[in-house]
Amino acid sequence: MSTISIQGLTKRYPRVTALEGLSVEVPEGVCGLVGANGAGKSTLIKILLGLTPATSGTATVLGDDIHTAATAIRRNIGYMPEHDCLPPDASAAEFVMHLARMSGLPVDAARQRTADTLRHVGMYEERYRPMGGYSTGMKQRVKLAQALVHDPRMVFLDEPTNGLDPTGRDEMLDLIRKVHTRFGISVLVTSHLLGELERTSDHVVVIDGGRLLRSESTGNLTSQTHTLVLEVLDPAGGTDATETARKALAERDLSPRASGDLLYVPVTGPDTFDLIRDTVSAQGLGLVRLQRDRHRIAEIFGEPAAREGSAGDGDDH
Numbered sequence: 001m002s003t004i005s006i007q008g009l010t011k012r013y014p015r016v017t018a019l020e021g022l023s024v025e026v027p028e029g030v031c032g033l034v035g036a037n038g039a040g041k042s043t044l045i046k047i048l049l050g051l052t053p054a055t056s057g058t059a060t061v062l063g064d065d066i067h068t069a070a071t072a073i074r075r076n077i078g079y080m081p082e083h084d085c086l087p088p089d090a091s092a093a094e095f096v097m098h099l100a101r102m103s104g105l106p107v108d109a110a111r112q113r114t115a116d117t118l119r120h121v122g123m124y125e126e127r128y129r130p131m132g133g134y135s136t137g138m139k140q141r142v143k144l145a146q147a148l149v150h151d152p153r154m155v156f157l158d159e160p161t162n163g164l165d166p167t168g169r170d171e172m173l174d175l176i177r178k179v180h181t182r183f184g185i186s187v188l189v190t191s192h193l194l195g196e197l198e199r200t201s202d203h204v205v206v207i208d209g210g211r212l213l214r215s216e217s218t219g220n221l222t223s224q225t226h227t228l229v230l231e232v233l234d235p236a237g238g239t240d241a242t243e244t245a246r247k248a249l250a251e252r253d254l255s256p257r258a259s260g261d262l263l264y265v266p267v268t269g270p271d272t273f274d275l276i277r278d279t280v281s282a283q284g285l286g287l288v289r290l291q292r293d294r295h296r297i298a299e300i301f302g303e304p305a306a307r308e309g310s311a312g313d314g315d316d317h
């Protein structure tokens with residue numbers, strides 16, 4: 001079942017079109033919304049929450065229409081905004097408690113929920129310190145806690161890993177995963193890094209220039225984007241080395257695709273790399289290079305610079 005259903009959503013600002021006829025279904029679970037800077041991620045989230053109107057098109061969130069039921073949507077959804085929204089003089093406990101009360105919880109319940117959510121995000125010990133003195137990682141955790149405090153059915157997290165170092169990033173991604181596995185809350189989480197959402201999300205929606213590029217289960221996306229690229233040469237000076245390697249790899253059911261001097265082979269399992277190396281060497285050919293194909297992920301993604309982090313291991317064999 002879809003949590004969010006979007007049909008032909010368009011958002012025009014005077015100078016830019018932020019969303020252009022976007023239609024997509026977001027399934028239950030953790031869904032990553034990926035796109036380069038300016039792709040329209042935050043705009044989409046704000047429209048879904050009724051914080052800014054769409055120019056045209058429509059959408060439902062947990063069955064509620066954005067045009068007619070924005071209040072119900074905001075009751076059901078917890079929202080972690082992209083930018084810092086924490087008053088520096090308030091403590092995490094005061095701030096989260098305040099938002100819990102604003103959402104309508106009675107004092108005792110609000111106090112209990114505040115303690116629970118701050119404990120859940122790992123901010124229990126530090127909860128009485130003024131937030132002005134918090135690190136970026138601590139602030140991101142408090143922002144996550146305030147999104148969870150009113151016991152929402154789903155949360156929208158806008159760039160929750162922004163500004164975090166690799167360790168902080170991993171911890172935040174684990175926390176996000178747990179929001180779903182422990183509490184059964186569906187998550188829509190944005191990032192400009194495809195790689196970090198690949199491991200956290202069940203499903204990934206990729207947008208570029210306000211248009212839908214891909215909407216795919218993470219398993220599908222990973223198998224399609226994880227391709228090895230190799231280049232071979234014949235030490236004896238033969239000129240058909242690439243074609244020889246291609247045939248040999250095809251005989252091992254590796255589905256190679258030739259493009260000039262390069263061969264592209266989809267990764268089908270943990271032994272694909274070894275299989276390629278052994279097959280090529282059995283033909284008496286030399287391997288000039290064999291590595292993860294960066295280009296195809298960048299193509300899906302739309303912006304090479306934003307690719308950082310998605311190659312991870314297995315990159316520099």
Ligand SMILES: Nc1ncnc2c1ncn2[C@@H]1O[C@H](COP(=O)(O)OP(=O)(O)OP(=O)(O)O)[C@@H](O)[C@H]1O
Pocket residue numbers: 013014016017018035036037038039040041042043044082192
């Ligand atoms: N209030 C606004 N007025 C005018 N243009 C806007 C406004 N908000 C966003 N835009 C423009 O709409 C486009 C999409 O912006 P948006 O913030 O949704 O992108 P994003 O994917 O969240 O980017 P980022 O990764 O930088 O957060 C951009 O070109 C942006 O400049």
Ligand SMILES: [Mg+2]
Pocket residue numbers: 041042043082158
């Ligand atoms: Mg944004």
